[in-house]
Amino acid sequence: MDFQQLHPKSKVIASPLNIQHRMHPDIANIVSKCFYDGELETSEERIEYCNKNNSSVVLNPLPVFFQPAIIWIDMPWIQNTLGMQTGEEMPRYTNKDEIDAIEIIINNLQRTQDTKSSLAILSPYRRQVKKIKEHLESKVELMSHLEDTFSIQADSAPCHTVDSFQGNEADTVIISLVRNNNAPNIKSSLGFLTDARRTNVLLSRARSKLIIIGSLDFLESNFSQARNEDDKEKIEPIKKLVNLIRASDNKTSAIINYKTIRGWSK
Structure with a gap:
């Protein structure tokens, strides 16, 4: 059952579900604090299950004892990175660096259980x-690894827009946020990321592991661009998300620099 329907004139949920039963509690905690004023709780059964059972996949080369449910792959912000020319690219709303990051992440995900x-x-x-799907499906060895690791349709990378995936879920979810620019205002800079409903769906689809790819510096740069109450309301969920990730104790989530994972590339 979904819980992403927002009241049209408020960031408060119209009919909140107080108890959730499917997400890892650390993922649910992020969703709860970003969208439900901390009122969404995880069932005791789900907490007990997650405490007793390891994730069905691990991200190498992170050690087995350090496999948080939430991993943020931190991309460099184009404005702060000397010589960086990319970020968002043409056609609009594509980001090649994030596609490369997805390839590296997939190559380093390893199954820990017999069942996919x-x-x-x-x-x-x-x-x-479309770009992610085309890139992954052009890599024969990577697709073989995907099929060995996950339960997916043969020769088909499981790539979806947030809207097409609404109402669905997966054990592991990888998110490409795309946005990385120098735009002068909130709307031009963040686009769909100011849509609380879509952002909620993005963050709440993962049952066990959530891997987010995006630039924390870029997102933080938008906080000071909120010029009015409407801007402040639009950016509030993203601001809460970034602050929670930054404040993590490294047990519930981890930030890994893009430069670091490039050293994992096979």
């Missing part, structure tokens, strides 16, 4: 989803 788990690769942007 599910995977979804999500983005708010249709063009980015």
Whole structure:
């Protein structure tokens, strides 16, 4: 059952579900604090299950004892990175660096159980989803690894827009946020990321592991661009998300620099 329907004139949920039963509690905690004023709780059964059972996949080369449910792959912000020319690219709302990051992440995900788990690769942007899918499906060895690791359709990378995946879920979810620019205002800079409903769907689809790819510096740069109450309301969920990730004790989530994972590339 979903819980992403927002009241049209408020960031308060119209009919909140107080108890959730499917997400890892650390993922649910992020969703709860970003969208439900901390009122969404995880069932005791789900907490007990997650405490007793390891994730169905691990991200190498992180050690087995350090496999948080939430991993943020921190991309460099184009404005702060000397010599960086990319970020968002043409066609609009695509980001090649994030596609490369997805390839590296997939190559380093390893199954820990006999039974294959599910995977979804999500983005708010249709063009980015198309680019990701085309890139992954062009890599024979990578697709073989995907099929060995996850329960997916043969020769088909499980890539979806946030809208097309609404109402679905997967054990592991990889998110490409795409946005990385120098735009002068909130709307131009963040686009769909100011849509609380879509952002909620993005963050709440993962049952066990959530891997987010995006630039924390870029997102933080938008906080000071909120010029009025409407801007402040639009940016509030993203601001809460970034602050929660930054404040993590490294047990519930981890930030890994893009430069670091490039050293993992096979």
